[in-house]
Amino acid sequence: MNTCPFELGPIRPVDEAESLLIRTTRSCPWNRCEFCVNYKGMPFSIRSLDEIRKDIEAAAKFHRGRTFRTCFLQDGDSFVMKTAELIEVLAFLKSHFPTLQRISSYGRAQTMIRKSPSEMQEICNAGLNKLYCGMESGSDAVLKQMHKGTTAADIIKSACMAKAAGMDISEFIILGLGGQELWQDHARETAQVLNQINPHYIRVLTIGVKPGSGLEEQVRTGKYHFQTEKNIIEEQRLLINTLDGITSNYANHHMVDLLMEARGQFPQDKPKLLAIMDRYLALPEKDRIHYTLGKRFGLYQKMDDVHNETYRQRAETAISSFLNSYPDQIEEACQQLRAQVV
């Protein structure tokens, strides 16, 4: 039974688990990316100021006594709102939740570049001071194949404009998005775009081909070939190694990532991050398969977990049973398990 007296969208960033959620738009104004099923079949709309104000009032009543420092505006792109209306929402929100220090939203590059630098400044001054950008790749070839509807140049322009306005930027990258054909371009060109933006945060996710997605159709028709787990870590190594001159916080932070321990601050932690990739890549094949399947089965979180006797015994039982039944389907199973992670 839904007891929440205000409307909520289906998703929020991992980093916003403790945040107040207020819905300004429904669905995504683009909704055509090949890998994404987040808002599939959900028509896009901008909620009216009246509806949003009522929801903020209901949320203030519902959460009475709770102190929020952060708020995330759902769904896919609040920048599609008229600047004056977005600013009005931010002011109303702050008047009802005066302890808010950070208000964040997803922002599409194509929408943000339609705002002027002074509008971005006004939005930031009104309180929207953190942006989550689904950059996914810095390679135009990958962006095109994934129907992302944007280019590396637009991603750089929008992110730099938001940064200049004073917003914190978190860029999401999807490991494995280039498939077997474009993985090197994907890694190098993504790093080069990130080098130009120098975002505050870089958050990587690993591709899982979702049922019903356009990418699933590309796999079926042979246009896209997913990489092995090992190759995706080689790709991540190339990405990290090409990152240069930045001061970003870098993290594998989603359950779908194989090496959750790969987190650190650039530039000082770059050698540590590379060492984590090298440690995985240097594992003997049997150990690499063991850790990879154990992680995909949800029995390990990080490589050191294989030394925990309880975890290891559980993983050995599950993995040997899997390998007895499906000895040649390790990569397919990993890909399917990645696709199930939300």
Ligand code: SF4
């Ligand atoms: S990835 Fe982002 S921009 Fe693309 S369809 Fe999904 S929500 Fe929209």
